[in-house]
Amino acid sequence: DAGVTQSPTHLIKTRGQQVTLRCSPKSGHDTVSWYQQALGQGPQFIFQYYEEEERQRGNFPDRFSGHQFPNYSSELNVNALLLGDSALYLCASSFPPLNAEAFFGQGTRLTVV
Amino acid sequence: EDKVVQSPLSLVVHEGDTVTLNCSYEVTNFRSLLWYKQEKKAPTFLFMLTSSGIEKKSGRLSSILDKKELFSILNITATQTGDSAVYLCAADQFYFGTGTSLTVIP
Numbered sequence A: 001d002a003g004v005t006q007s008p009t010h011l012i013k014t015r016g017q018q019v020t021l022r023c024s025p026k027s028g029h030d031t032v033s034w035y036q037q038a039l040g041q042g043p044q045f046i047f048q049y050y051e052e053e054e055r056q057r058g059n060f061p062d063r064f065s066g067h068q069f070p071n072y073s074s075e076l077n078v079n080a081l082l083l084g085d086s087a088l089y090l091c092a093s094s095f096p097p098l099n100a101e102a103f104f105g106q107g108t109r110l111t112v113v
Numbered sequence B: 001e002d003k004v005v006q007s008p009l010s011l012v013v014h015e016g017d018t019v020t021l022n023c024s025y026e027v028t029n030f031r032s033l034l035w036y037k038q039e040k041k042a043p044t045f046l047f048m049l050t051s052s053g054i055e056k057k058s059g060r061l062s063s064i065l066d067k068k069e070l071f072s073i074l075n076i077t078a079t080q081t082g083d084s085a086v087y088l089c090a091a092d093q094f095y096f097g098t099g100t101s102l103t104v105i106p
Helices: none
Strands: A005-007 A010-013 A019-024 A031-037 A044-050 A053-057 A064-068 A074-078 A087-094 A108-112 B003-007 B010-014 B019-026 B033-038 B044-049 B056-058 B061-066 B071-076 B085-091 B100-105
Touching: A005 A087, A010 A019, A019 A087, A019 A108, A031 A074, A044 A064, A074 A087, B003 B085, B010 B019, B019 B033, B019 B085, B019 B100, B033 B071, B044 B056, B044 B061, B044 B071, B071 B085
Parallel strands: A010 A108, B010 B100
Antiparallel strands: A005 A019, A019 A074, A031 A044, A031 A087, A044 A053, A064 A074, A087 A108, B003 B019, B019 B071, B033 B044, B033 B085, B056 B061, B061 B071, B085 B100
16 A cells, blocks of 8 residues: 655756645545645645645745645646745645644655755 | 644654654644654654544554643653654644654664
8 A cells, every 4th residue: 555655856946936746645535734834943834625625724924825636636836936945845645624633745845045 | 823842853862762842732623632753854753632632542653632731742661763853733734833852772
């Protein structure tokens, strides 16, 4: 059983560019959450998708957007990249959507130069 | 503002020691407290606590939640070098603490 898979593992982008990160949830999971983890910090919740809709959102600007597909996989898009967006981006899946343990992927390390 | 605070920020112990990690929270509509272990990238799930006063155990690890005082503790007994990691607590998957970095030296 494949766990949560994320792609790519590493990415280098230039300020102002746009980036798309991808996540496939653990088999049987229908909820995907995205987090940003800066060095030395805990994960910061970006948003959660369930049934192809954004169910809950953290305190992140509109430059951060997402999508969930019918097969429950998800994308995180970040527009107009800033240097401060450099971080590890973690995806987690769970079932049911609330009050449940989340299984994390290995993350995508984004570096903005 | 919803927040989760962990203490200590870091801890260095010798193999065989017992450690207690703390997590306090102030979260609206709180439902559950989760503990994760992060060694390199992906946090791995340890415990989920929803009821106050009921201890959860897994081998040398145990955890308990106090919903009246709004905190949880994670205990690790007879620590091993493989316990070295960052331990994260989270309220409802949405609010994570900064983590406690545990280093176990032989």
